[in-house]
Amino acid sequence: MDNTRERISVVIAGHVDHGKSTVLGRLLADTGLLAEGKIDAVRRACEKNSKPFEYAFLLDALKDEQSQGITIDSARVFFKTAKRDYLIIDAPGHIEFLKNMVSGASRAEAAILVIDAKEGVRENTRRHGYLLSMLGIRQLAVVINKMDLVGYSEERFRSIAAECKSFLKESGIVPMEIVPASGLHGENISKPSVRMSWYKGATVLRALDSFRKEPLPVEKPFRMPVQDVYKFTGFGDDRRIIAGTPESGRISAGDGVVFYPSGKKSRVAAIEAFPSSGKGACEAGLASGFTLEEQIYVTRGEVAARDSEPKPEVASRFKVRLFWMGRQPLEKGRFYSFKIGTSKTRAEVEFIPRTMRIAKNSATFDFSVTENAPRVERHEIAECILRTVRQVVFGASGDDPSSMRFVLVDGYEVAGGGTVLGPEGAPGGELKELVVTRELKWIKSSISSGIRASRHHQKPFLIIVTGPEESPRKEIGRALEQELYAKGFDAYFLGFGSVLYGVDADLKRPRGDHARDTDGRSGNDHIPELPHVRFEHIRRLGEIANILLDAGLILIVTAIALTEEDLAILRTTLAPGKIMTVRVGPLATDLKCDVALDQSARVEVSVETLVKELAKRSVIQS
Ligand code: GTP
Ligand code: MG
Numbered sequence: 001m002d003n004t005r006e007r008i009s010v011v012i013a014g015h016v017d018h019g020k021s022t023v024l025g026r027l028l029a030d031t032g033l034l035a036e037g038k039i040d041a042v043r044r045a046c047e048k049n050s051k052p053f054e055y056a057f058l059l060d061a062l063k064d065e066q067s068q069g070i071t072i073d074s075a076r077v078f079f080k081t082a083k084r085d086y087l088i089i090d091a092p093g094h095i096e097f098l099k100n101m102v103s104g105a106s107r108a109e110a111a112i113l114v115i116d117a118k119e120g121v122r123e124n125t126r127r128h129g130y131l132l133s134m135l136g137i138r139q140l141a142v143v144i145n146k147m148d149l150v151g152y153s154e155e156r157f158r159s160i161a162a163e164c165k166s167f168l169k170e171s172g173i174v175p176m177e178i179v180p181a182s183g184l185h186g187e188n189i190s191k192p193s194v195r196m197s198w199y200k201g202a203t204v205l206r207a208l209d210s211f212r213k214e215p216l217p218v219e220k221p222f223r224m225p226v227q228d229v230y231k232f233t234g235f236g237d238d239r240r241i242i243a244g245t246p247e248s249g250r251i252s253a254g255d256g257v258v259f260y261p262s263g264k265k266s267r268v269a270a271i272e273a274f275p276s277s278g279k280g281a282c283e284a285g286l287a288s289g290f291t292l293e294e295q296i297y298v299t300r301g302e303v304a305a306r307d308s309e310p311k312p313e314v315a316s317r318f319k320v321r322l323f324w325m326g327r328q329p330l331e332k333g334r335f336y337s338f339k340i341g342t343s344k345t346r347a348e349v350e351f352i353p354r355t356m357r358i359a360k361n362s363a364t365f366d367f368s369v370t371e372n373a374p375r376v377e378r379h380e381i382a383e384c385i386l387r388t389v390r391q392v393v394f395g396a397s398g399d400d401p402s403s404m405r406f407v408l409v410d411g412y413e414v415a416g417g418g419t420v421l422g423p424e425g426a427p428g429g430e431l432k433e434l435v436v437t438r439e440l441k442w443i444k445s446s447i448s449s450g451i452r453a454s455r456h457h458q459k460p461f462l463i464i465v466t467g468p469e470e471s472p473r474k475e476i477g478r479a480l481e482q483e484l485y486a487k488g489f490d491a492y493f494l495g496f497g498s499v500l501y502g503v504d505a506d507l508k509r510p511r512g513d514h515a516r517d518t519d520g521r522s523g524n525d526h527i528p529e530l531p532h533v534r535f536e537h538i539r540r541l542g543e544i545a546n547i548l549l550d551a552g553l554i555l556i557v558t559a560i561a562l563t564e565e566d567l568a569i570l571r572t573t574l575a576p577g578k579i580m581t582v583r584v585g586p587l588a589t590d591l592k593c594d595v596a597l598d599q600s601a602r603v604e605v606s607v608e609t610l611v612k613e614l615a616k617r618s619v620i621q622s
Contacts (some may be wrong), residue, residue, distance in 0.1 A: 005080075007084060007086070008086060008110065010089070011132075012024060012090050012112045013114070015122040015124040015125045018146075021054075021059055022055040022183035023055075023114055023183040024055075025054075025057075028058065029186075030190035031080070031190065039058065084209075089108055109213070112140075112207070113141070117146045117157065130323075133171035134381070135418070139176060140173050141179065141210075144160050144164075144181065147181060152195045154198045161178045177207040177210065179199075179202060179204055221249050221305065222249030222304070223247045223305055224303065225244055225304075226259070230289070240292070240298075241272050241291055242304065243287075244342070246283055251283075252268065253270050257306060259304055261302070269291040272288065273288040301342050302393070313393065316392065317386070317388075319353075320419065321383050322383075324378060324381075324415065336348075336349070336410055340392055340406040351372075352384050355373045356369050452551060453552040455552075456490045461549070462545050464562060465559075465584060467560070467583050469560055480607050491556060496526075499541055500526075507533055527566070539569055539573065542570045542574060545557065549575075581595070583596050584597045595610065
């Protein structure tokens with residue numbers, strides 16, 4: 001399609017069988033874009049199979065071919081009017097609806113809600129209305145279809161229109177147009193109906209053309225979700241193109257750029273616009289990319305921003321409003337895949353403040369509300385507090401709700417989605433305060449840790465030994481304790497498992513862990529992965545370490561797969577400069593280690609390396 005014409009995406013929604021496909025098929029037929037004889041061909045095919053002709057079949061028939069000006073794929077129909085180009089998203093069910101609403105390619109800006117004049121407003125009419133509002137769609141036209149079935153009655157039209165207006169009002173939507181129509185007979189689809197001369201408003205086509213195209217937010221801060229990173233293939237060329245479609249703002253060569261959530265920084269070397277975008281710029285709405293002056297490692301899912309502009313919201317704990325349609329209910333404490341923009345991570349449902357269900361046969365269309373629910377059932381709307389394993393960036397273009405849209409995937413299926421309402425205070429922020437208070441309230445001993453330690457010619461110190469499950473970190477930790485003790489130092493070994501089952505006994509255990517308890521092995525040192533539980537485990541470990549270091553000890557702690565985030569918690573809890581990180585074997589986490597040990601080396605060799613390192617750091621005086 002040509003780039004100079006305006007293009008708008010519109011979703012068509014409504015209860016099953018209320019006539020979405022028929023209205024759409026009729027619209028295509030009436031805009032004169034269909035190839036000559038196409039409708040007749042479908043009619044003949046129907047006759048041959050003794051089926052009544054349906055405009056919906058027309059859509060199916062067009063799927064296989066690309067007639068001039070119309071393209072149809074799974075649920076999307078492209079067509080032109082005199083005014084502009086349209087992408088109509090036919091959403092046969094909730095899942096398709098949500099998927100289409102959240103995927104960037106067909107982000108709808110407006111919607112048409114189809115209601116059967118005979119059946120009136122049904123649950124899905126309301127659900128779709130609510131979803132549209134939840135997803136931030138404010139431009140809506142209602143089509144009251146099948147008016148032929150109610151004798152084109154103005155009275156019936158008025159009563160449904162009133163009902164419709166009132167439930168949409170609850171969702172904060174005022175329909176721009178309510179059109180009485182008949183898709184089957186082509187009444188009020190592209191030309192005013194003679195049979196409903198009492199109606200003076202717009203036809204469906206005019207309603208479509210009256211939707212405003214929102215201007216691209218070029219003047220807002222630059223936000224570009226990274227879609228892909230392409231390498232130049234030339235020999236010795238290590239440049240990479242960071243590609244994506246900016247949601248807002250613009251960026252030029254020489255601008256400082258920051259990627260979130262990683263916080264990595266560089267400067268734009270050159271803009272590499274794709275010729276198809278028609279402009280040599282990297283700005284809102286144009287698929288483009290840029291190279292960096294300094295090569296940094298950036299991946300899909302990060303959001304690029306300019307360092308001179310306000311930074312985007314980055315959080316790992318936030319409140320969302322969502323619609324659930326999974327076969328299994330959404331459960332508190334469970335993990336799901338969470339997708340927003342181009343990024344994907346795991347999220348735990350931490351708390352469900354409210355769920356709302358559209359009462360099925362209620363004449364009043366009330367929601368039944370449950371506070372602090374344990375789960376969200378299929379077709380319920382809920383407010384939830386989610387916590388993601390990694391930080392996510394949202395609200396990429398300020399107050400634009402479309403950049404806050406996300407989906408949740410249960411197993412392999414999209415099972416829910418909605419919008420992020422905003423970040424929730426994370427306990428991480430409170431940690432500094434806790435530590436300050438602890439320091440204030442601490443009853444200081446007159447024998448300082450320094451005095452204690454000097455008796456043994458050592459400094460209080462924490463050695464963290466981490467590594468994969470099968471690594472000999474515990475063996476090394478215990479051998480190091482023994483070696484230091486034999487040399488006359490005061491060292492203490494603490495496996496994370498020892499804390500897990502003692503001090504942390506009240507905290508949630510990892511799944512399947514109780515079974516492990518009984519196999520006779522000593523405590524495992526897996527740190528539970530639920531982010532807030534993990535946080536608390538590490539915080540407590542830090543507090544224990546703080547006491548033992550205050551007692552002048554060299555403390556050796558082992559744990560599996562520690563991360564930089566864990567280390568940051570320990571650094572906040574302990575006095576600075578008293579931690580050394582050691583990895584045994586390869587690490588799958590982002591933790592930067594001070595010492596790397598060979599997993600297959602003899603334990604004594606590893607211990608010797610560590611003892612030397614401690615001497616070098618003047619932790620021990622040899
Ligand atoms: P799903 O995609 O299954 O949700 O249905 P839909 O909303 O796309 O409805 P569709 O267009 O397939 O129409 C459903 C039935 O209603 C078909 O049998 C149509 O022929 C019939 N229908 C659609 N519009 C009209 C109309 O204006 N008048 C009458 N009498 N029947 C209609
Ligand atoms: Mg349909």
